[in-house]
Amino acid sequence: MSGLLTTILIDSIKVAVVLAFLMGAVAYATYGERRFAAFFQGRLGPNRAGPLGLLQPLADGIKFMFKEDFVPRYADRLLYRLAPIAAFTPTLILVGVIPFAPDLRIAGLVVPMQIADPNFGVLYFFAIASFGVYGVIIAGWASNNKYSVMGGMRAASMMISYEVGLGLAAVGLIMAAGSVKMSVIVSQQGAFGGWFIWKQPLGFLIFLIATFAETHRTPFDLPEAEQELVGGYHTEYGSMQLGLFQMGEFAHMVAASALIVALYLGGWQFPLLGGLDQSPLLHTLAGACVMAVKTFAVVFLFMWVRWTIPRFRYDQLMRLGWKSLVPLALFNVILTAVLILI
């Protein structure tokens, strides 16, 4: 019985830590986005709230909280209220399968630094990530606004065309790893030379591009193309409901970055880190730090690309998805299969 209690206690602590980290990362991703955007444009960005503007996310949060909670008259009230929740919740449970540090061996216990390690880890991530689009579609529909509907429809069709490429790219990786379990995939990669980005460069590229589409980031941010669709699917939203959409988007970005790190960039592993094996606590902490740094590097890549490439036109996006990414991903699968056979 005490074993069960210990498990529950440890798992709750892990959930709390991961969620706290995720929300912090989301808050500071919004700050980073604005700050880096400013740097790319020769500006300073938000630098007033607190030292270097570091309290800006707090100020934004307070502002969102105190704004009027408004429902347009012609909106479908229930769905309108439901949509932000449906968009935000999946992004929170995404991180559950991501191994974020080496196992902690303490007091005779082996604590895996991962909330859950199911046999279908990667598939779980894709399945839950696809749920996020429901919130977007529901929001577009419930707002009863043509721009919102168009944003929602774009999100849906993008989802269909990019999930295929994403999944197929991951198939190549899963074949190379021989497992769908996240912890196995991460531990297989080793300190540096074994990272799957070296073994699956094409797959990594496809996965990365598809992830940009999956998280609705520029150049594939068509569901919220401001210049064409006002605000896209969240045109009619305000106050904390809009905040939930945006937090969901950033949480999705952080989670997807963590996934990329776990799948292709060696997870928490880094050269020289193995030397810390003697003290497990230090090893785990260092691993978690490496994971965080890598994740933020990928998040920074997302922001960097945002200020480099203009948005794709809708038909270009579809062409890229179906005519380039899917065949290339298939080719990658076949290539991987042939290489494994040899």
Place this chain on the structure above:
Amino acid sequence: MAAKTTYPKHGFRREMSFWERLYLPAIFRGLRVTMKHFFWPNWTIRYPEEKPDLAPRFRGLHRLKRDENGRERCTACFLCAYVCPANAIHIEAALASGQERERYTEEKYAAVYEINMLRCIFCGFCQEACPCGAIYLEEEFEIADYDLDHFIYGKEQLLDPEGSPLKFPE
């Protein structure tokens, strides 16, 4: 007869080569450019703490000038009020006599000289029109206020205190 110019059927757009159609090389070049900008110095002036460098020809708040003897240069000729496109200047002229005469360059002077800062568009025409070099638009620009009544600037606000640096007509 000159040959009629012929245009390619699809305009001048040429087919992209395979390398260009890959997009990725161009994207990497773009990423390099934006990264260069990332480390460039920024142009932001942190305004209330840092003040902008004003150009010598900057047109800020008006100053009514004095001559080398500390006398008011304005002779109430009304040229500034006449040229003002926003009708912002209101002048009432008066004749100086006796002791008063020493404070003004001419006999005629502006007893009331008001500029409505809500109307003024800071075009500087008054400065150009002034034959006496009595009005200049200088560098003060922080004239915001909470009360509309405070925007009609009279001589108390506009006139240079005695002993201020001289400025002469161009």
